[in-house]
Amino acid sequence: MADYINKQVIELNKVNEENQNRATRSLKTETHLSDRRLRPYRLAAVCLGVLCVLQVTLNISLRLAFYNRGNETVEKNPLQTSYNTKTKERDQLQTSYNTLTKERDQLQKDRDDLMSKFSNLKQKCPEGWQKFESSWYFLSTVKKPWRESRQDCLERGADLVIVNSDMEQEFLFGLTKRAWIGLTDSVTEGTWKWVDGTPLTTPSYWYSQQPDNGRDNPKYGEEDCVELNTESWLPVKAWNDQSCLLNRYWICEKVV
Template sequence: MDDYINEEVVEIDKVIEENKNGAMRRVTTETHHSGPDGSERRLYRMVAVSFGMLCVLQVALNISLRLESDSLTEERDQLPTSYNNLTKERDQLQREKDDLMEKSSNPSWNKFESCWYFVSTEGKTWNESRQDCVARGADLVIINSRKEQRFLFALNKRFWIGLTDSETEGFWKWVDGTPLITRYWVNNQPNNGGSVSTFPGEDCVGLRDGQGQPEKTWNDLNCAEKLNWICELCNNNLL
């Protein structure tokens, strides 16, 4: 009888132990699953990175919008200046157009290649002639080529050109300050009136007519003599 009772007690102890161990395993399993697993942690990291990228993009967008806004403001502020410049250019073009129309209808102006030439009908001193040209928005003619020299010779007039050595004797330069390079002097010219010491000398250049040698027509003369003159105006906007 005692043995039987002991066996029952042992069986009961086994059942209790098994139940205890099972409960502990469940608690351990449940405890293990209560925290985030590996996939959940990766998801959290992805969300955090995405949020960070969104913040960076937002900052970049704000900077871009600010820069664009500043640029638009600057362009807006420049509009009045641009408008004024365009207005001035328009007015200048209109004046040049009117000037072209006036020259085209005026027989005193002759066109050759890219320039206009005013041929006077009266005589003045070299300085007075130049003043007249300047008042017309031009200057005494500067001869730059053999073709231009021949064109002027064909006008068959005796006139002043824009060449002088009044500043330094023997150093000839044009009215725009450039030194003389190509020369179309009459034989034995320039001679300063026959003597270097002659006063007031011959410091201005006139073009002779009717000599039959178009490339030998320049002559130095006393600037106080009165000749016809030719003004030259070269402006590509008038073409």
């Protein structure tokens, strides 16, 4: 009897052990199957977490970027304004410098001219010359045609006189000679020019009804050269056009 009971107990234990092993295997199988089913969801959850982290990081980066850009703009505007102001000041200073440089050069030139004139004032006129203001004048003692008269002046380092003022005209008139001056229209009829190439503008000192180009006395041809008639005419109106071939005294001028 006892043996029978022991056998039954042993068999019962085996059955229980087998049931436990079966349950354990079933649990492991279900757990394994559950893990396989949940694995995609876990992977999706991990990916979603990573995306959230990246999104947060991107948002923070963008905010920082906009913030820094805003600060750079705020800082840049005053710097740009300051730069523009300094540039304008530099340009103004450059303009002022250029103006002052021109004024300095002009003052230097004026000073040199005054020094030259002062030096010339201390010089004595050569023999046969007379001084008036800043020029020397030579009155010939013989008569020649206009072109030969001018050539004589050139050989003396001068030229036929150019009249620039009433005072100079009166000075020349006081020489009391009927003499050639440096005025001609031999290049273009009716266009009077001085020997230095400048056109006659003002002042001009033509005698009444002059120049007439020999209208009253055509035997000498065209009258293209100007004489200063100091024998009978008033000093202010004493110019007369004459044929350049006539013999007259002449007046040379040398600016000193």
